[in-house]
Amino acid sequence: MTWTIAPEPYDSSVATALWRAYYTEVSDRWYLLHAGHRTDPDELEREIAAKPGSELAPPSGQLLIGRYEGKPAGSAGVRLLDPDTAELTRVFVVEGMRGKGGAPLLVAAAEEAARALGARRIVLDTRSDLVEARSLYARLGYTETGPHNDDPYAEHWFRKELVATECVNGPS
Numbered sequence: 001m002t003w004t005i006a007p008e009p010y011d012s013s014v015a016t017a018l019w020r021a022y023y024t025e026v027s028d029r030w031y032l033l034h035a036g037h038r039t040d041p042d043e044l045e046r047e048i049a050a051k052p053g054s055e056l057a058p059p060s061g062q063l064l065i066g067r068y069e070g071k072p073a074g075s076a077g078v079r080l081l082d083p084d085t086a087e088l089t090r091v092f093v094v095e096g097m098r099g100k101g102g103a104p105l106l107v108a109a110a111e112e113a114a115r116a117l118g119a120r121r122i123v124l125d126t127r128s129d130l131v132e133a134r135s136l137y138a139r140l141g142y143t144e145t146g147p148h149n150d151d152p153y154a155e156h157w158f159r160k161e162l163v164a165t166e167c168v169n170g171p172s
Helices: 013-034 041-050 102-116 131-139
Strands: 003-007 061-068 071-082 085-093 121-126 143-145 156-161
Touching (some): 013 041, 013 061, 013 071, 013 085, 085 102, 102 131, 131 156
Antiparallel strands (some): 071 085, 143 156
């Protein structure tokens, strides 16, 4: 049972399908909690179309797709907010693949992608009802901080300093 994680264009069919699954799940979760119904289908389509993910394209961003035994199973994206700070976004594992270790691998790969973009820190935001996400980030060394954006749905903000990874060779 193996995960592979690799960059993928934000507008590929795989990335688009995972974005749709992610957005549907988090939107429905919010509406069910706050309004007692799922997301209106027309609104869902407008929001998905309005946020295609172009900010996750190189040279200032990267979308990563996780595959479990070769099948698309999750995503994570990073984008530079400034030369030293990357934002982690779209961390998602499809329901049937959860609990198989993919989320920590996706976040680690996103952190490495952020380092490759030159970031020294990574930030993210999430909602109170996404308790699994908040638990994951705390477990992975993220610290809750004050707001770094004004997203109306954000209720929790996290930050992590990215330590440079080095390969140290022994004596020759």
